[in-house]
Amino acid sequence: MKRVIGLFVAGVVLLAQSGFAATVSYTVSATVPTSSAVSINAFSVNSTSGVRTAITGTALSFDPLIYQPSLGIYLPDHYFVVESGLTSGAGNQDITVVYTEGTNPNNPGHGLGWKSVATFNKVTGPTTEVTLSAHGKKMLKDLTAEHITAAEIGTNLLRMYVGVVTKDPAAVPLDPAASEVISNADRQGAYNGTLVVTATVV
Numbered sequence: 001m002k003r004v005i006g007l008f009v010a011g012v013v014l015l016a017q018s019g020f021a022a023t024v025s026y027t028v029s030a031t032v033p034t035s036s037a038v039s040i041n042a043f044s045v046n047s048t049s050g051v052r053t054a055i056t057g058t059a060l061s062f063d064p065l066i067y068q069p070s071l072g073i074y075l076p077d078h079y080f081v082v083e084s085g086l087t088s089g090a091g092n093q094d095i096t097v098v099y100t101e102g103t104n105p106n107n108p109g110h111g112l113g114w115k116s117v118a119t120f121n122k123v124t125g126p127t128t129e130v131t132l133s134a135h136g137k138k139m140l141k142d143l144t145a146e147h148i149t150a151a152e153i154g155t156n157l158l159r160m161y162v163g164v165v166t167k168d169p170a171a172v173p174l175d176p177a178a179s180e181v182i183s184n185a186d187r188q189g190a191y192n193g194t195l196v197v198t199a200t201v202v
Contacts, residue, residue: 035089038199042080052081060195062116062164065182079163083119084199085125085156090202092150097156098196099143105189112191113141115165116178119173120148123157137173139165140193150202164194 041057067075085096097118104111108132120135132152140162148158165179 020122022087031144033089035086035091035182037087038093038201039087040082040152040199043083045081047077047079053081059164064065065164067184071181072167073183074164075166075182076164079161082160082162082195082197083158085198086157086177086201090155092155093148093153093158093199094150094202095148095153095197095199097143097146097198099149100196102142102192102194102195103190105187105191109154110180111141113194114139114178115182115191116140117163117165117175117179118143118190118195119161120146121161122153123159129159131173132150132159139176139179140177140195143195158199160197 039104042058042060044055044060045052060080062076062078065076067074084093088133099113099118101111101113117139119137120132120177121129123129123131132148134152135146137148165175165180167175167181167182173174
């Protein structure tokens with residue numbers, strides 16, 4: 001009889017434990033860091049192969065210029081790409097581009113700023129980019145305070161193409177109407193200017 005009672009008591013305890021409930025509230029979180037830096041880099045791009053070579057300094061030289069008899073103009077075998085992007089974290093860019101004419105053997109005629117152009121593109125994916133309509137393609141001499149706002153570029157990479165004027169009718173976008181090619185009508189000598197790109201995280 002004692003043995004039967006003992007088994008009955010054990011059964012009551014087990015039933016009581018099976019009805020126990022517990023609730024725990026967990027906070028799940030993640031913090032996206034704020035970007036603290038912007039990286040500005042330049043590349044030389046072979047006009048034929050499209051191969052990019054990083055520029056280690058700050059010299060963007062179109063030399064050597066090669067005379068094209070069929071066109072009557074001088075062209076280099078490369079152009080440049082200048083890219084500005086956030087290095088880490090989230091945020092937007094605010095970018096200003098300024099060109100200042102330098103040595104001009106044509107003086108008082110037009111210098112390199114009339115004979116070179118910049119095209120402003122927003123990179124939207126690994127293989128996609130779109131030209132910023134408010135900026136498009138401009139002669140360098142017109143970049144007196146070119147302002148690409150955070151609303152325009154956002155978190156995307158800015159890719160600026162810099163090349164000499166070709167007047168190629170198939171180019172997209174076309175060279176500005178007032179731009180000039182480099183030809184034998186120009187005085188011999190070295191032409192230059194300074195292109196300053198300033199990017200700020202906002």
